[in-house]
Amino acid sequence: MPSFDVVSEIDLQEVRNAVDQASREVTTRFDFKNTGSSINLNDRELTITLNSETPDRLRALATVLEERLVKRGVSLKALDRGPIEEAARGTQRQVIRLVAGLNQDRARAVTAAIKAAGIKGVQAQIQGEQVRVTSKKRDDLQSVIAHLREHITDFPVQFTNFRD
Structure with missing residues (x-):
């Protein structure tokens, strides 16, 4: 996945x-x-x-x-x-x-932004100082990345560990 x-x-x-x-x-x-x-x-x-x-x-x-x-x-x-x-x-x-790392409030803001995107089949899970995003389709993940770049403006976010 x-x-x-x-x-x-x-x-x-x-x-x-x-x-x-x-x-x-x-x-x-x-x-x-x-x-x-x-x-x-x-x-x-x-x-x-x-x-x-x-x-x-x-x-x-x-x-x-x-x-x-x-x-x-x-x-x-x-x-x-x-x-x-x-x-x-x-x-x-x-x-x-x-300021480095995603604290709980920022991680919740990221997951809320992902849910607000309304893309079906996308799941976000908080894991320490990162948020793991999974989906069955690669295109959905790319649209989530575009949505987060557009809507998360308070703190810097990077997207790592992209796996098929």
């Missing part, structure tokens, strides 16, 4: 590369000179910390980071931006969490 899995994953190596490229660009750009701007990645907690003198420079720093992430193929939907807050010595800080 044909099936595939719906997952939400982040390639952490690509995130590391994007953060590295963005921090190198920040050190060479004139508009970031003497602003104390920095980008730091914490692999264990899956967070990116942005530091700068003013909120405007912080937003520009976030833009540089987002450009690099997009070029490396990391979806911006996986970023959970925290508020801009005061840090030491009058600087500003923003913590961006990387």
